Amino acid sequence: MFRAARGFDSSPLYRHLLAVVADEPALVELAERTRPGQQPTFALFGAVHQLLLGGVTDPLAAYYPSVVGARARPVDADTGRAFTRFCLAHADRIAAILATRLVQTNHVQRSLVTRLGLALLRSATAAPVCVVEVGCSAGLNLRADRYAFSVGDSTVGDYASGGRWSPRGGSRVHIRVDVPDGRLLPDLDRLPVVADVVGVDLDPPDLTDPEDRAWLRALVWPENAHQAALLAEAMRVVADDPPRVLRGDVADIGAEVAASLPAGLPRLVVHTATRIHVPVDRRPAFAAAVAAFAADGPMLHLALEDDHRIAPSGRAGIGLTATDAAGSRRIAVADGHLAWLEPLPELGTPIVLGAPK
Known part of the structure; x- marks a missing residue:
């Protein structure tokens, strides 16, 4: 291993x-x-x-x-x-x-996946949407609308007026992602109204607990000072207004979580580097539980889990897969920590909302 x-x-x-x-x-x-x-x-x-x-x-x-x-x-x-x-x-x-302890999500850069999903849904519908993250840890990435993002040459999100990010005028969390060609990306500043946000995690950390915060910090690698600083700022932002996070295995409580969402509204279901921590014999149940979120409303499912993929530039990364009513397709290849993301042509395929095939 x-x-x-x-x-x-x-x-x-x-x-x-x-x-x-x-x-x-x-x-x-x-x-x-x-x-x-x-x-x-x-x-x-x-x-x-x-x-x-x-x-x-x-x-x-x-x-x-x-x-x-x-x-x-x-x-x-x-x-x-x-x-x-x-x-x-x-x-x-x-x-x-x-x-x-469990290995918990601690890379706030991955919140770009959530923001991308919201923008893709907005391109398909004007309806309010529900956001679900499976394996959400403390829910840091569920607050993607509270952060500023420099994506390639563009700055989006909670930044200061004039389009320039400033720690005095915008979010304390500023995420930079290298995107060599952003022309395939949707408008990341055009997001839907979010009707509900919920996360599911086996053992969600409590951001008011110093030991839980220390564990999340310890999972950032020793050389990655920038990631550690982002984590610290995001923990402060989310501690001030934590999202709803439910403790449990999505295979066991997924139906309960789905039933708690407003019926009929589109839902964005996201998980990033989560399936790798699911025991192999539980992965079919994990997949079934995620798919079941489409039972009461049209779903866009984004998963940054497709390992060992090569980006157009030749960089080795992880595939980002989108699943909607038309099926599944790989829409990007990214660094596992979202230091970079390379869109694929499939990202430009319109989102299809409706009963999944």
């Missing part, structure tokens, strides 16, 4: 540690304490990071820019030994974190 792991391009430290763990049976055994369905790579690295950010003093901290800043040591011959010593010395504390 560690040797074959992908997607750690923005963390040289974690890329190095993948091989370290894979070659050390004691570390593999420790990582296997992760809860069923969760990815041991993210969970183990997050648990270690949480301890270091929480003040545990150890030579390993010298390799973490998130802990020591610009003084961080580059990966060297001692990195693996330091990580192994730390994990074995704190195995009980790490195991306790792995037994109680």
Whole structure:
């Protein structure tokens, strides 16, 4: 699992540690304490990071820019030994974190998927819409209408007057996404009225709880200071006005959630990097529960889950799939953390609302 792991391009430290763990049976055994369905790579690295950010003093901290800043040591011959010593010395504390925590959505850049879905729905209907996010964590991405976005050469969303984003005049959360060619994108400033917003998560973090906030912070990779800053700002924004988030497995409570939405209204259902954390034997039930949201209203379903796809530029990323009444199609390829997004021609296909095929 560690040797074959992908997607750690923005963390040289974690890329190095993948091989370290894979070659050390004691570390593999420790990582296997992760809860069923969760990815041991993210969970183990997050648990270690949480301890270091929480003040545990150890030579390993010298390799973490998130802990020591610009003084961080580059990966060297001692990195693996330091990580192994730390994990074995704190195995009980790490195991306790792995037994109680889930890998949670923490990349606010992915809220662009929600905003894109809203814009696509507005191009198809003037009706108010309902927004559902499956695997929503603390609901940060459900507040996509509260953030500013620089998408390619354009700035959209909650920015200051005059079209220029300013921390004094617009949202405290400013998300930048590299989009080489935005001509296929819909108007991201033309959104529908949102009638209802709800998220579903197995164990939604409480943004008023310092330990929950610390766990979300620990899941941001050590080198990704910009993502950490975005997360901190988004947590403040959402804590001031949290969306409705329900605890449970969508396969178990999906019908209840769907019934709580205004009947007949279009609904946007989104999940990003969620299915990877669903146990394989539960994935058919997960898919069925998501599809069932179309029972009481026309649905657009966006999923950033289609792994190992190549963008038109040649970059390796994740496919963004749209499903409506006409079927499913891949509309973009994106970086897993939404640092970049490359639209595909299928993004220009009109959304079809109605009974799904």
